[in-house]
Amino acid sequence: MIQINSEFFILENNKNKILNNITKYCSKCYKEFSQNDEIFLNKNNYEYICKDCACCLTQEIDNSEDECDLSECKNEVTLF
Ligand SMILES: [Zn+2]
Numbered sequence: 001m002i003q004i005n006s007e008f009f010i011l012e013n014n015k016n017k018i019l020n021n022i023t024k025y026c027s028k029c030y031k032e033f034s035q036n037d038e039i040f041l042n043k044n045n046y047e048y049i050c051k052d053c054a055c056c057l058t059q060e061i062d063n064s065e066d067e068c069d070l071s072e073c074k075n076e077v078t079l080f
Helices: 015-022 051-062
Strands: 009-011 039-042 047-050
Touching: 009 051, 039 051, 047 051
Parallel strands: none
Antiparallel strands: 009 039, 039 047
């Protein structure tokens, strides 16, 4: 499991504020966030993304050998 790159992605603590005022959906995969999801802010473009997408992007940024949990990750996600 990849560690999310915290230089690029900030874990949002104020989840309720985001869900109520900003967005309910990941801006990469358009998954609807649930109360249990961790939401990350992409510092590069200020989009809110789910943990899976943050993981995929981290993998690309770090050029990591570790695989993200999502098998379809590499094909679906384009970096920024
Ligand atoms: Zn996503």
